[in-house]
Amino acid sequence: MPHLIKQPEPSDSFFPGGLFLHADIVPSSFISLIPSSSLNPRKVSCFCWSPRRKVGCVEERVCTIGGGVLLSLSLSINGTGADHRYSRESAEEKENVGVSGSGAINMTKHLWSGAVAAMVSRTFVAPLERLKLEYIVRGEQKNLYELIQAIAASQGLRGFWKGNFVNILRTAPFKAINFYAYDTYRNKLTRILGNEESTNFERFIAGAAAGITATLLCLPMDTIRTVMIAPGGEALGGVIGAFRHMIKTEGFFSLYKGLVPSIISMAPSGAVYYGVYDILKSAYLHSPEGMKRIQYMKEEAHELNALEQLELGPVRTLLYGAIAGCCSEAATYPFEVVRRQLQMQVRATRLNALATCVKIVEQGGVPALYAGLTPSLLQVLPSAAISYLVYEFMKIVLKVEST
Numbered sequence: 289m290p291h292l293i294k295q296p297e298p299s300d301s302f303f304p305g306g307l308f309l310h311a312d313i314v315p316s317s318f319i320s321l322i323p324s325s326s327l328n329p330r331k332v333s334c335f336c337w338s339p340r341r342k343v344g345c346v347e348e349r350v351c352t353i354g355g356g357v358l359l360s361l362s363l364s365i366n367g368t369g370a371d372h373r374y375s376r377e378s379a380e381e382k383e384n385v386g387v388s389g390s391g392a393i394n395m396t397k398h399l400w401s402g403a404v405a406a407m408v409s410r411t412f413v414a415p416l417e418r419l420k421l422e423y424i425v426r427g428e429q430k431n432l433y434e435l436i437q438a439i440a441a442s443q444g445l446r447g448f449w450k451g452n453f454v455n456i457l458r459t460a461p462f463k464a465i466n467f468y469a470y471d472t473y474r475n476k477l478t479r480i481l482g483n484e485e486s487t488n489f490e491r492f493i494a495g496a497a498a499g500i501t502a503t504l505l506c507l508p509m510d511t512i513r514t515v516m517i518a519p520g521g522e523a524l525g526g527v528i529g530a531f532r533h534m535i536k537t538e539g540f541f542s543l544y545k546g547l548v549p550s551i552i553s554m555a556p557s558g559a560v561y562y563g564v565y566d567i568l569k570s571a572y573l574h575s576p577e578g579m580k581r582i583q584y585m586k587e588e589a590h591e592l593n594a595l596e597q598l599e600l601g602p603v604r605t606l607l608y609g610a611i612a613g614c615c616s617e618a619a620t621y622p623f624e625v626v627r628r629q630l631q632m633q634v635r636a637t638r639l640n641a642l643a644t645c646v647k648i649v650e651q652g653g654v655p656a657l658y659a660g661l662t663p664s665l666l667q668v669l670p671s672a673a674i675s676y677l678v679y680e681f682m683k684i685v686l687k688v689e690s691t
Contacts (some may be wrong), residue, residue: 398471398688401688404682409671410460411449419663420437438466448600460496470495477494483549491567492560493559495556495562499555499561508544512530512531560616561613569599572608581599598680598684600680605673605677606676610669610672614669616668617661625656626648628642
């Protein structure tokens with residue numbers, strides 16, 4: 289038998305190394321062991337084994353020697369017994385595909401798009417956010433003009449951006465998770481249900497799930513920020529001081545005060561915010577004007593900058609974002625008021641969400657559940673508009689792929 293084994297000459301068709309059975313001297317009794325369905329009548333079948341350097345198995349290959357076909361024997365040297373098929377072309381393609389980390393990189397870019405959108409929008413509307421919190425947290429009774437004068441006189445221009453850094457620390461990850469979770473949930477639901485395009489039901493469900501996800505992950509920072517702005521919060525010594533104070537006096541779970549009304553608030557809020565924007569966007573893109581714009585973008589793709597590549601265009605993106613934000617805020621504002629009140633309560637006098645709501649109505653009537661709605665809407669309109677514009681813009685700049 290040793291005279292049957294020969295080393296083939298180096299060739300581009302082979303990996304170096306391996307023992308081969310020569311086609312010309314293989315006994316007919318050996319060939320007869322191979323099923324006839326796998327043989328070509330005019331060719332002789334042989335077996336080889338040839339390990340690759342970077343793959344922990346022995347490959348199965350089909351090669352030609354003279355007039356015969358060389359079929360390889362696929363073995364495992366790592367004990368798994370798994371077969372691996374490779375041709376030279378497919379092996380090279382696998383080596384050229386960068387699969388490791390590609391999903392993580394796209395997710396990171398997606399999250400950064402949402403984070404930058406939150407940073408820009410929140411900084412822009414920080415003064416209005418401050419006014420809203422004065423009404424909700426401090427129970428301010430002055431009208432809007434008087435309150436602006438009071439803050440300017442006591443704290444100067446910087447007073448309108450008080451707490452903005454902490455607000456960014458809270459809203460940047462919150463918005464990043466929200467945007468990413470919504471796009472992911474919506475696309476997954478569409479694929480699972482076998483639809484070509486997301487339905488309104490899927491959009492609302494995805495928005496609600498995204499709001500809940502972001503709330504669970506980011507509520508502690510929101511609680512700390514509320515405590516810092518509440519009366520006496522200045523003496524706690526910033527974020528770290530407020531965090532230590534709450535852990536020491538009330539325990540870790542005090543960071544999740546108001547969790548139930550937060551979830552009750554954020555589920556419909558996310559559903560309305562993302563659902564309304566997506567419905568408006570889808571309606572436009574299916575209109576004659578929208579389809580004409582998409583066709584124009586395809587034809588002029590290499591000539592357009594990032595702003596011009598926005599599917600809705602800058603103005604329409606701002607408008608639809610503002611409408612979505614306004615609808616969301618008006619629908620869920622009472623939950624926001626109850627949540628803020630719960631976050632300020634101490635353990636000794638803590639009430640549940642329903643009791644807190646009843647107390648607010650008893651003290652100020654139903655309008656008390658909408659205290660600060662006007663400055664809140666003034667803050668939400670530009671915030672939601674800018675947030676969506678920056679988010680869509682950053683997805684184009686960072687080349688974010690659909691999840």
